[in-house]
Amino acid sequence: MLSRVLKVAAQQGVKSFSTSQQNNVKVVVCGASGGIGQPLSLLLKNSPLVSELSLYDIVHTPGVAADLSHIDTANADIVIIPAGVPRKPGMTRDDLFNTNASIVRDLAAGCAKACPKALIGIISNPVNSTVPIACETLAKAGVLDPKRVFGVSTLDVVRANAFIGEAAGVDPQQVNLPVIGGHSGVTIMPLLSQCKPAVNFSQDKIKALTERIQEAGTEVVKAKAGAGSATLSMAYAGARFAISLIRAMRGESNIIECAYVRSDVTEAKYFATPLILGKNGIEKNLGYGTLNAFEQELLANALPELKKNIQKGEDFVNKN
Numbered sequence: 001m002l003s004r005v006l007k008v009a010a011q012q013g014v015k016s017f018s019t020s021q022q023n024n025v026k027v028v029v030c031g032a033s034g035g036i037g038q039p040l041s042l043l044l045k046n047s048p049l050v051s052e053l054s055l056y057d058i059v060h061t062p063g064v065a066a067d068l069s070h071i072d073t074a075n076a077d078i079v080i081i082p083a084g085v086p087r088k089p090g091m092t093r094d095d096l097f098n099t100n101a102s103i104v105r106d107l108a109a110g111c112a113k114a115c116p117k118a119l120i121g122i123i124s125n126p127v128n129s130t131v132p133i134a135c136e137t138l139a140k141a142g143v144l145d146p147k148r149v150f151g152v153s154t155l156d157v158v159r160a161n162a163f164i165g166e167a168a169g170v171d172p173q174q175v176n177l178p179v180i181g182g183h184s185g186v187t188i189m190p191l192l193s194q195c196k197p198a199v200n201f202s203q204d205k206i207k208a209l210t211e212r213i214q215e216a217g218t219e220v221v222k223a224k225a226g227a228g229s230a231t232l233s234m235a236y237a238g239a240r241f242a243i244s245l246i247r248a249m250r251g252e253s254n255i256i257e258c259a260y261v262r263s264d265v266t267e268a269k270y271f272a273t274p275l276i277l278g279k280n281g282i283e284k285n286l287g288y289g290t291l292n293a294f295e296q297e298l299l300a301n302a303l304p305e306l307k308k309n310i311q312k313g314e315d316f317v318n319k320n
């Protein structure tokens with residue numbers, strides 16, 4: 001059993017950084033005993049950029065609110081939340097709402113008290129709704145800064161890069177494909193027209209790749225046959241996102257990641273696009289550029305679902 005809050009010793013590498021950079025980055029992982037939480041914590045522990053890592057979970061311990069008070073002294077810079085139940089075969093991400101909504105609400109309330117200035121990355125599904133839940137909870141507590149709250153959609157980008165790399169015969173590490181919208185089914189919108197390096201597939205292939213990227217999570221849920229959803233690839237993607245936040249916090253320029261955030265890019269109040277990250281979270285929302293006809297259709301299909309998911313999250317906080 002992991003204890004509720006477990007502080008992990010700092011890596012040594014931070015000492016060599018210049019004093020103009022922020023050297024003492026504290027990261028908290030909420031849901032650290034889980035399938036994602038454990039390997040994610042391991043990867044963060046292994047990063048020289050993380051000077052203190054706090055692991056938090058509720059396994060075998062009652063009383064979320066009481067537990068959260070243990071984080072008060074952490075005053076974290078970054079909180080990553082992979083807490084909550086994952087899918088089983090046949091489930092949609094929205095089927096997780098009833099269990100995970102209150103978990104994310106309670107953890108966001110804990111952040112509002114313990115570390116209101118932290119950058120918060122939410123992995124718990126359904127991300128389309130849990131990010132609005134976190135934002136409304138922080139707003140209720142009077143500490144919301146929408147530039148500091150992120151739905152972690154990095155796994156969609158990682159998957160897209162892997163699949164495109166494979167299909168185009170290119171090293172996936174060299175592929176950079178923006179994935180915008182939300183994080184479920186039709187709301188996941190890979191923009192193949194903006195892929196770098198440029199790829200040249202038939203329209204049928206583009207459709208097939210788009211659908212595979214949209215349903216990649218379900219591919220893993222089916223393959224795990226009841227033993228959960230993506231954990232290792234998500235830990236990899238979560239660590240990539242957290243480390244990008246840290247690098248931006250430390251003053252590195254031009255750190256760009258796609259994430260699901262409060263947005264005025266479309267009529268949906270939350271939307272994933274490429275973002276320039278900075279010391280205080282989102283420095284600049286880069287928007288989604290020019291969409292071709294196929295991608296405009298993806299957007300038209302995504303928006304009603306996204307808006308419904310967002311409303312459901314907001315109602316959960318404001319009508320309860």
Ligand code: NAI
Pocket residue numbers: 030031032033034035036037056057058059064082083084085086087096100103106107122123124125126127152153154155156183228229230231234
């Ligand atoms: P898991 O069940 O293995 O782990 C979840 C952990 O959260 C457990 O250790 C549990 O004790 C803990 N937990 C529950 N309530 C908590 C609370 N109030 N405070 C702290 N910890 C709490 O699940 P797994 O596989 O790690 O997945 C976690 C979440 O991540 C799921 O909601 C899943 O759908 C989501 N996910 C998101 C992805 C994304 O791309 N954003 C990709 C894959 C999964």
